[in-house]
Amino acid sequence: MAKLFEKVALIGIGLIGSSIAREIRDKGLAAAVTISTRSRETLDRAEVLGLGDRYVLSAGEAVEDADLVIVSVPVGASGTVAQAIAPHLKAGAIVTDVGSTKGSVIAQMAPHLPASVHFIPGHPIAGTEYSGPDSGFVGLFKSRWCILTPPAGTDETAKGQLRAFWEALGSDVEEMDPEHHDKVLAIVSHLPHIIAYNIVGTADDLETVTESEVIKYSASGFRDFTRLAASDPTMWRDVCLHNKDAILEMLSRFSEDLAYLQRAIRWGDGDKLFDLFTRTRAIRRSIIQAGQDTDMVDFGRHALDAKS
Numbered sequence: 001m002a003k004l005f006e007k008v009a010l011i012g013i014g015l016i017g018s019s020i021a022r023e024i025r026d027k028g029l030a031a032a033v034t035i036s037t038r039s040r041e042t043l044d045r046a047e048v049l050g051l052g053d054r055y056v057l058s059a060g061e062a063v064e065d066a067d068l069v070i071v072s073v074p075v076g077a078s079g080t081v082a083q084a085i086a087p088h089l090k091a092g093a094i095v096t097d098v099g100s101t102k103g104s105v106i107a108q109m110a111p112h113l114p115a116s117v118h119f120i121p122g123h124p125i126a127g128t129e130y131s132g133p134d135s136g137f138v139g140l141f142k143s144r145w146c147i148l149t150p151p152a153g154t155d156e157t158a159k160g161q162l163r164a165f166w167e168a169l170g171s172d173v174e175e176m177d178p179e180h181h182d183k184v185l186a187i188v189s190h191l192p193h194i195i196a197y198n199i200v201g202t203a204d205d206l207e208t209v210t211e212s213e214v215i216k217y218s219a220s221g222f223r224d225f226t227r228l229a230a231s232d233p234t235m236w237r238d239v240c241l242h243n244k245d246a247i248l249e250m251l252s253r254f255s256e257d258l259a260y261l262q263r264a265i266r267w268g269d270g271d272k273l274f275d276l277f278t279r280t281r282a283i284r285r286s287i288i289q290a291g292q293d294t295d296m297v298d299f300g301r302h303a304l305d306a307k308s
């Protein structure tokens with residue numbers, strides 16, 4: 001594949017950063033990749049894995065001369081990283097991120113970044129419950145959406161270059177307003193994780209059912225929540241704190257609908273239950289038809305997550 005950038009700087013080299021690094025290496029998308037992360041341990045691991053060409057602890061040093069800078073850290077750390085890299089950015093560089101919330105990341109990063117760079121926030125809708133540089137893999141972004149939230153007046157050429165980059169990783173790219181992004185993600189990603197953390201926490205707190213019973217009989221449904229509830233605590237703490245309004249709005253809708261379901265169960269209203277369960281089944285079929293999951297009995301996870 002053709003080289004898209006001369007120098008790329010990756011700030012943060014966990015699941016997402018290291019998957020991007022592997023893609024760049026695999027597809028030859030850049031002449032040189034510099035990797036920076038805050039801890040010596042993670043940086044050394046990235047070097048052992050051969051994820052880049054240069055490894056530095058200083059984020060500022062990493063972005064010098066970079067044409068593309070990708071920030072892949074927990075969303076709560078975005079402002080600190082922006083502050084650290086701002087004085088070192090090359091004029092004309094594209095600065096992007098992969099954070100799961102967009103309004104807060106923009107509010108944290110934009111005030112620090114010079115007008116001479118193109119700041120185009122982004123969010124690949126792809127991930128797993130694993131974290132760290134070992135967890136990344138080629139293929140993570142294939143056939144997944146990547147949402148860009150460019151501010152009004154963003155340079156079209158820069159936007160086109162970033163779009164081409166994500167497309168080279170196999171993603172479909174869509175542009176969205178950051179506020180809308182945060183609402184959509186609150187329902188499709190943030191709420192499901194919160195519900196999963198909650199149900200697994202409830203099961204852990206039960207006195208009448210033992211932990212060993214929960215684990216033993218988990219294949220009846222519980223285990224599907226545990227995958228989400230095993231996701232990185234730092235990342236998800238930050239998501240909750242940084243998409244507060246949209247999450248609270250969706251949680252309140254969720255609680256109302258749960259109360260409706262609770263009443264239907266209490267009053268033995270089988271028709272209401274049957275109607276809802278029929279409607280939700282159709283959504284599952286639509287997701288499969290849209291290629292966002294498979295109809296294999298294990299949810300196709302082994303095939304989808306296979307490291308290629």
Ligand code: NAP
Pocket residue numbers: 011012013014015016017037038039040042043072073074075077080081098099100101123124125126127128129130131132133232235239
């Ligand atoms: P990860 O595997 O936990 O890696 C996090 C990276 O950020 C590491 O390099 C870590 O450095 C660094 N980091 C952690 N805390 C930091 C801080 N306070 N200041 C500076 N650097 C810090 O995380 P990830 O899953 O790749 O997630 C990265 C971003 O992608 C997050 O914003 C997340 O919302 C977004 N995202 C995640 C997923 C997903 O499924 N995981 C999907 C889409 C988007 P050290 O190891 O050196 O401490």
